[in-house]
Amino acid sequence: MRPRGGFGPGPVWAQRVRQLEQRARAQEERIIALETENAALHLKLAAYQGWAGRSVDEILQLYSAHGQQQKLQSSVATHLHEAIKRLKQDMKSLHSFALELSKDFQRQYKACLYQVLTAVQGIQLQNEAMQMFQMKAFDLEQSLQEVTERYEREKQKRRALHNSLVELRGNIRVHCRIRPSLPFDHAAGHSVSQDRHRSSLENVAYAIDDETVLVKCSRPGHAPINKTFQFERVYNATESQDTVFADVAPLLTSLLDGYNVCIMAYGQTGSGKTYTMLGPQLEENLTFVDEDESELGIIPRATQELFRLISEKPPGSYWVEVSVVEVYNNEVFDLLAKDSCGKVFGIKRDVVTTREGKSDVPLLTYETVANASEFLHLVIKGLQLRVRHPTLVHAHSSRSHLVVTLTITTIVSGDNFGTSWEDEQINQRLNKEASCTYPQKRDSKSTSSSRASSPAQLEAAEKLKQVKTRLQLVDLAGSECVGMSGVTGAALRETSFINRSLSALADVLGAIAEQRSHVPYRNSKLTHLLQDSVGGDAKLLVMLCISPSQKYLTESMQSLGFGTRARQVQRGQIKKRNLPVLSKTK
Numbered sequence: 001m002r003p004r005g006g007f008g009p010g011p012v013w014a015q016r017v018r019q020l021e022q023r024a025r026a027q028e029e030r031i032i033a034l035e036t037e038n039a040a041l042h043l044k045l046a047a048y049q050g051w052a053g054r055s056v057d058e059i060l061q062l063y064s065a066h067g068q069q070q071k072l073q074s075s076v077a078t079h080l081h082e083a084i085k086r087l088k089q090d091m092k093s094l095h096s097f098a099l100e101l102s103k104d105f106q107r108q109y110k111a112c113l114y115q116v117l118t119a120v121q122g123i124q125l126q127n128e129a130m131q132m133f134q135m136k137a138f139d140l141e142q143s144l145q146e147v148t149e150r151y152e153r154e155k156q157k158r159r160a161l162h163n164s165l166v167e168l169r170g171n172i173r174v175h176c177r178i179r180p181s182l183p184f185d186h187a188a189g190h191s192v193s194q195d196r197h198r199s200s201l202e203n204v205a206y207a208i209d210d211e212t213v214l215v216k217c218s219r220p221g222h223a224p225i226n227k228t229f230q231f232e233r234v235y236n237a238t239e240s241q242d243t244v245f246a247d248v249a250p251l252l253t254s255l256l257d258g259y260n261v262c263i264m265a266y267g268q269t270g271s272g273k274t275y276t277m278l279g280p281q282l283e284e285n286l287t288f289v290d291e292d293e294s295e296l297g298i299i300p301r302a303t304q305e306l307f308r309l310i311s312e313k314p315p316g317s318y319w320v321e322v323s324v325v326e327v328y329n330n331e332v333f334d335l336l337a338k339d340s341c342g343k344v345f346g347i348k349r350d351v352v353t354t355r356e357g358k359s360d361v362p363l364l365t366y367e368t369v370a371n372a373s374e375f376l377h378l379v380i381k382g383l384q385l386r387v388r389h390p391t392l393v394h395a396h397s398s399r400s401h402l403v404v405t406l407t408i409t410t411i412v413s414g415d416n417f418g419t420s421w422e423d424e425q426i427n428q429r430l431n432k433e434a435s436c437t438y439p440q441k442r443d444s445k446s447t448s449s450s451r452a453s454s455p456a457q458l459e460a461a462e463k464l465k466q467v468k469t470r471l472q473l474v475d476l477a478g479s480e481c482v483g484m485s486g487v488t489g490a491a492l493r494e495t496s497f498i499n500r501s502l503s504a505l506a507d508v509l510g511a512i513a514e515q516r517s518h519v520p521y522r523n524s525k526l527t528h529l530l531q532d533s534v535g536g537d538a539k540l541l542v543m544l545c546i547s548p549s550q551k552y553l554t555e556s557m558q559s560l561g562f563g564t565r566a567r568q569v570q571r572g573q574i575k576k577r578n579l580p581v582l583s584k585t586k
């Protein structure tokens with residue numbers, strides 16, 4: 001500060017003061033600056049202290065994190081260590097297991113290889129054995145074939161011998177056909193319990209071979225009994241119409257060789273007689289269906305075969321006439337008789353016995369037929385008149401016996417006849433028979449075929465002779481048990497006539513078998529009509545038809561009994577009309 005008054009140095013002091021003031025001012029400024037700087041530094045320090053605090057926290061945090069991390073690391077390391085230890089142990093055990101496995105595998109491989117080798121050796125041995133067996137089987141097959149062939153040859157020979165014996169004794173051939181089970185067999189009759197109905201459907205009749213029928217007879221409360229029946233031929237349910245006809249066909253050759261032939265179907269109602277004799281077409285629709293010839297029965301097939309055989313003979317040497325008759329309620333009806341308009345209707349005819357002791361139906365219609373279709377046409381017309389009714393057993397039961405007769409006339413020159421006395425007798429008898437049996441038609445036939453106009457022709461005509469053979473095809477009405485067929489009223493009357501006529505047939509066979517002096521042919525129109533075939537010199541084949549089921553056991557046993565008795569009948573040697581051997585080349 002500058003001194004006040006006038007004494008002093010004046011300007012020096014002032015200068016000095018100014019200087020000091022300046023210095024003080026400078027120092028003050030310096031102090032302020034330093035204080036400012038100090039404050040700034042304090043601020044900085046505070047900031048640094050803050051930072052340092054935060055850093056310490058961070059460091060502490062980091063430190064604790066580091067500690068935790070270290071703990072974690074050490075625990076992880078421990079875990080890892082343990083895991084590695086375990087892994088090493090596992091690997092060790094795995095290694096030893098793998099070693100064991102490989103050893104085991106090797107052992108098994110060796111065992112398998114051994115087994116495969118043994119199997120291969122076994123297969124080789126088996127192959128060799130198989131080849132040996134095959135060779136043996138082949139040898140056995142060959143010897144079996146030889147034995148079978150020998151057996152067949154022997155069987156044929158035995159059959160031929162049997163046939164000759166049958167012919168020598170005049171036996172009746174009996175074939176038996178067992179039909180298959182059919183839907184109508186399953187229809188329950190009246191008041192039959194379910195159990196009885198079920199057991200009644202069981203099959204009890206079997207073909208055990210081609211000559212034997214086995215019937216299992218079982219009755220409630222009785223021990224079952226097996227009964228066997230032998231016949232010339234037995235057909236099982238699967239055998240066809242072809243097979244059945246194949247055994248019948250040789251009889252047709254016999255027919256042209258001069259024998260009379262009769263084929264008769266016998267059996268209980270519904271057992272397949274009409275099916276066997278006519279076939280289902282003719283039986284059901286009464287039409288002849290060309291497409292399914294395999295189902296045709298004996299009558300159409302026999303006619304076809306007959307005309308085939310005739311076609312191999314010289315033209316004009318044979319002619320065939322047909323008659324169709326039904327025996328209904330013990331009356332004979334001519335089913336080919338025509339009214340004035342040419343329409344067929346059944347006319348009642350009589351059966352008579354001729355002076356020669358033969359049976360004859362006067363005025364019976366005979367139609368000449370030139371081939372099988374003409375014949376079938378006529379038969380179908382006749383069949384339309386045949387009486388058929390439904391019964392409880394089946395819907396198309398034939399209520400009459402049907403007799404279709406084919407008469408084959410052979411024209412032969414007298415020179416061609418045998419010269420024995422017996423031949424002459426037969427010839428005379430046949431000619432007599434021919435002229436008296438069917439006078440009108442026969443006369444017109446013989447005159448038309450032997451009309452002569454010059455002495456030479458007359459002489460030639462005189463030399464011409466007729467030989468007649470006859471094929472009778474019979475579809476008998478079915479024997480039946482009234483309870484089973486459930487018929488009443490008029491149908492019951494029919495049944496009674498059917499059963500009576502069939503029992504008359506059995507009586508006739510019984511009388512012939514016992515060689516009684518009187519054979520009761522006239523007890524029934526049926527037996528009277530069939531007299532010449534049953535008791536005469538015809539080759540007679542009875543086709544027994546059998547239903548297989550238990551339901552029809554009684555009827556089947558009755559039919560089999562009939563067949564067995566028929567086989568025992570001996571009628572004396574079957575006679576043959578002496579015919580010349582005619583062939584187309586002659």
Ligand SMILES: Nc1ncnc2c1ncn2[C@@H]1O[C@H](COP(=O)(O)OP(=O)(O)OP(=O)(O)O)[C@@H](O)[C@H]1O
Nearest residue numbers: 179180269270271272273274275280397398477478
């Ligand atoms: N072998 C068979 N194969 C197939 N069906 C058959 C056979 N036999 C018979 N039938 C059938 O059985 C039924 C009765 O047969 P069929 O009319 O021939 O008996 P039937 O003995 O003539 O009887 P009926 O005496 O009452 O006239 C028919 O429908 C027929 O087609």
